[in-house]
Amino acid sequence: MTDDDLSALLGRAEAGDPDARDQAVEIAGERGDIETLTRLATTGSTDAADQLVQLAGERGDGPTLMRLATGGNADAAGVLIELASERGDVETLQDLARLGYSDAADVLEELASE
16 A cells, blocks of 8 residues: 555545544554554544554553553553563653552552662
8 A cells, every 4th residue: 555545545534434444543553653543543543542552562662652641541551651660760650650540659669669
């Protein structure tokens, strides 16, 4: 599929065509296209958000995960907590705890007791 084809597909998806949305999510996921997945997730596609969390987690893309977690995506927060814990990233864990993610607060307590 060419970029022009994908652009037309996205236009149909954003116009409310569920088949086009599903196809665009699938193609963007296969391509590892974070920008397109973000665009689709922003328009309310939970499948795009799920793909985005998975892809960002695989890439260790903290900023994308934080943006999703800040928007209330608990799955993104969970992946980011895991990444931050592995990296010893106390600042990210504190940010997530302030956002109300109790798992981040639990990890901070564990790190403090070590």
